[in-house]
Amino acid sequence: MYVPKLYRSEDYNVMKEIIRENAFAMLISSGDRIRATHSMMMLNEDDPENTYIETHISRANPQSKTLKNGDEVLCDFLGAHSYISSSWYDHINVSTWNYEAVQIYGKVQLMDQEELYKHLEKLTSRFEKNQQCPMMVEDMGRAFVEKEMKGAFGIKIIPDEIFIQQKLSQNRKEHDFQNIISNLENGSDNERKTADQMKKLKR
Template structure:
């Protein structure tokens, strides 16, 4: 990833927070036929290893767990807030006209060896942890025990676990750091006055609020 130093983010807590807030990863693996890309929700165990451990599951019918090059690291990409940035928001544009559009974004690349786990009890524990985590904010949280045991057994039999021990962790926060203070203020105001889906989240990042 192209990473100018002024866009680099190295704070482990900040990187982990984005991964936890945006758990749907783009998982890139090397296979016998070339690169393979899947979109897999991954849960982070932040306290394990140097950078954390990612765990999730894929459909048994998905060839990714069979056909991947174990000697090549997998890469999980986590996409945070992003937004179009109009040059009309820069006060300096009025002074000299020297401004062009750009796109702001925050992203984390987590790489490491991928391990496959085909074990029913491990998977049951993972699925329980995943649902407990993601259902926590629901008015009536669903739990694994809400479904018939034989149905859950069947569903667990249809998935395979994956685990990535993170050995490389790179963050890029392209949030107008290369602009002077008055332009950053203009970007915040412009974002908050518009209707882009991630406008408020990006405005907070431009203002320096990383979490």
């Protein structure tokens, strides 16, 4: 990912927030051909010194047929993003797009059955816990879950390179910067989220 210096972040808390809030991301590989799959991804921070991404895709997916231990993949996360109208400046300029993004290059490690089971437990718990009537993996019974697991292909991605980008109008003078925030705050949920991320830059 091309990241101009002005928009580059080295803040791993920003990375974690983007991944946590935008977990449905793109898994990209280039084995027999370029392949991409949207999949649910989680950061595994059991060992803070060796954080990695875990995910799973369908075994019926052609991408699962080509991935093997040691292959390089790219995980692409898109955070808050919004159109920025040129009418929001106090001078003539071009319109643009504000956005946050994380790209992680890493090596594949295939999950064994127990790792996949624990991955599904954590993933389900994360998204079920706020439901009115949560259905956790343990409620389904081990035999049922292991039967369903036959259709899942679990992988870990061990990071090699991490790119964090926050393109949030840092190149604009204060008046225009605040006017952009004001306009975004009157928009959609995603526009308001972009405004919130811009305000965090000033804290």
